[in-house]
Amino acid sequence: xxxxxxxxxxxxxxxxxxxxxxxxxxxxxxxxxxxxxxxxxxxxxxxxxxxxxxxxxxxxxxxxxxxxxxxxxxxxxxxxxxxxxxxxxxxxxxxxxxxxxxxxxxxxxxxxxxxxxxxxxxxxxxxxxxxxxxxxxxxxxxxxxxxxxxxxxxxxxxxxxxxxxxxxxxxxxxxxxxxxxxxxxxxxxxxxxxxxxxxxxxxxxxxxxxxxxxxxxx
Amino acid sequence: xxxxxxxxxxxxxxxxxxxxxxxxxxxxxxxxxxxxxxxxxxxxxxxxxxxxxxxxxxxxxxxxxxxxxxxxxxxxxxxxxxxxxxxxxxxxxxxxxxxxxxxxxxxxxxxxxxxxxxxxxxxxxxxxxxxxxxxxxxxxxxxxxxxxxxxxxxxxxxxxxxxxxxxxxxxxxxxxxxxxxxxxxxxxxxxxxxxxxxxxxxxxxxxxxxxxxxxxxxxxxxxxxxxxxxxxxxxxxxxxxxxxxxxxxxxxxxxx
Ligand SMILES: Nc1ncnc2c1ncn2[C@@H]1O[C@H](COP(=O)(O)OP(=O)(O)OP(=O)(O)O)[C@@H](O)[C@H]1O
Ligand SMILES: [Mg+2]
Numbered sequence: 001x002x003x004x005x006x007x008x009x010x011x012x013x014x015x016x017x018x019x020x021x022x023x024x025x026x027x028x029x030x031x032x033x034x035x036x037x038x039x040x041x042x043x044x045x046x047x048x049x050x051x052x053x054x055x056x057x058x059x060x061x062x063x064x065x066x067x068x069x070x071x072x073x074x075x076x077x078x079x080x081x082x083x084x085x086x087x088x089x090x091x092x093x094x095x096x097x098x099x100x101x102x103x104x105x106x107x108x109x110x111x112x113x114x115x116x117x118x119x120x121x122x123x124x125x126x127x128x129x130x131x132x133x134x135x136x137x138x139x140x141x142x143x144x145x146x147x148x149x150x151x152x153x154x155x156x157x158x159x160x161x162x163x164x165x166x167x168x169x170x171x172x173x174x175x176x177x178x179x180x181x182x183x184x185x186x187x188x189x190x191x192x193x194x195x196x197x198x199x200x201x202x203x204x205x206x207x208x209x210x211x212x213x214x215x216x217x218x
Numbered sequence: 219x220x221x222x223x224x225x226x227x228x229x230x231x232x233x234x235x236x237x238x239x240x241x242x243x244x245x246x247x248x249x250x251x252x253x254x255x256x257x258x259x260x261x262x263x264x265x266x267x268x269x270x271x272x273x274x275x276x277x278x279x280x281x282x283x284x285x286x287x288x289x290x291x292x293x294x295x296x297x298x299x300x301x302x303x304x305x306x307x308x309x310x311x312x313x314x315x316x317x318x319x320x321x322x323x324x325x326x327x328x329x330x331x332x333x334x335x336x337x338x339x340x341x342x343x344x345x346x347x348x349x350x351x352x353x354x355x356x357x358x359x360x361x362x363x364x365x366x367x368x369x370x371x372x373x374x375x376x377x378x379x380x381x382x383x384x385x386x387x388x389x390x391x392x393x394x395x396x397x398x399x400x401x402x403x404x405x406x407x408x409x410x411x412x413x414x415x416x417x418x419x420x421x422x423x424x425x426x427x428x429x430x431x432x433x434x435x436x437x438x439x440x441x442x443x444x445x446x447x448x449x450x451x452x453x454x455x456x457x458x459x460x461x462x463x464x465x466x467x468x469x470x471x472x473x474x
Contacts, residue, residue: 115307116309119309213356217359
């Protein structure tokens with residue numbers, strides 16, 4: 001049985017390596033753009049939350065509610081509005097990924113000690129300069145953790161996007177389910193898992209590289 | 219007569235509507251070239267007084283003038299770039315190296331790179347830290363006293379005419395402290411610079427200050443030269459301060 005399964009898997013790669021790489025690429029692309037968009041929206045909203053405290057409750061709860069709705073449901077709900085394809089899949093992924101980025105941006109910005117802001121203003125920085133030279137850099141490690149969480153969620157959920165025709169590794173899995181083919185399920189599933197792990201690792205490396213000051217020996 | 223560098227006119231500050239005045243109807247004039255030290259019990263409003271000068275806080279009442287100019291009419295960013303400020307909590311930026319920390323104001327003023335780097339080395343040597351060794355370290359790799367010296371170097375970077383120093387030597391050992399005091403006197407250099415220096419060390423206050431300001435509960439008890447204060451303490455608080463310092467002296471003599 002298991003020997004047979006290995007044969008099937010190697011057959012799959014022998015015959016469909018092109019399709020496989022197209023799926024991997026599509027999966028990475030859709031994940032990347034979804035992450036980019038959710039980071040833009042999440043960071044902007046997070047910054048607004050901290051700047052205008054009175055909106056914080058509204059913005060945070062809005063995205064929290066949207067997050068509770070399962071991604072598959074969002075995907076299916078979007079079909080009547082946006083049809084099928086990459087568009088609605090992107091919307092669902094972005095909605096899913098905003099909350100961790102938003103929450104960590106808020107947490108990171110709020111963790112900047114007030115006396116450092118006074119030191120920055122005291123040195124003659126404008127609001128903008130304080131934001132870009134002090135607040136964001138100091139919040140960045142926590143923000144990056146949020147982005148990493150979001151990336152992993154996106155990569156996992158992008159699998160579902162194939163259901164509405166957005167392509168990606170989900171396609172292989174759904175075909176496997178339809179044809180009852182264990183080999184395809186394994187190929188798809190393991191590839192998604194590997195992508196997530198790789199994304200997680202590269203965020204950890206980025207963290208070490210960008211925020212050296214956190215790792216210097218004392 | 220020299221120019222009036224800093225002038226307070228009936229300035230008051232409180233942090234809440236119902237609370238007490240933290241700075242209570244203070245009027246004073248500080249002339250260009252003075253080295254004013256500020257002494258006072260904890261919570262007497264020293265830091266608040268300093269922060270109103272560079273507009274980190276706005277007074278509830280009264281006006282503050284720098285060289286005759288009402289500071290509320292000037293963009294706060296401009297006011298602050300003219301003033302060197304050492305904050306009580308040191309406040310080095312943990313994500314910047316020592317060189318980047320010291321270079322903050324010159325960079326805001328868009329000095330060119332080589333001028334900045336020469337100046338950084340000069341300042342590090344000035345505060346007694348070897349540039350080669352410290353330039354590329356992060357603040358977390360320095361001791362508390364070394365961090366304070368960087369805080370001082372950062373504030374001195376553009377050689378500002380007015381310096382606000384909030385307990386800049388609090389964490390520095392006695393020997394280095396004496397050196398830094400002498401260095402600071404040399405930087406002050408007599409006529410053109412105006413320093414406001416908060417300290418809890420009465421010896422430091424009387425050694426460095428051309429005039430000493432003694433604060434208690436938001437009010438200025440006495441603001442005079444060291445010798446006048448010692449000869450004619452204005453009230454019980456000032457007397458007790460001098461008395462406590464004398465007590466210490468007696469303790470030392472007793473050990474001899
Ligand atoms: N941002 C603030 N909000 C509310 N109250 C404040 C604030 N800053 C200072 N205070 C209060 O104002 C009073 C004076 O504080 P300030 O920091 O000016 O004292 P200080 O003389 O510098 O004391 P220390 O010697 O301990 O530094 C204190 O009672 C303090 O609790
Ligand atoms: Mg203070």
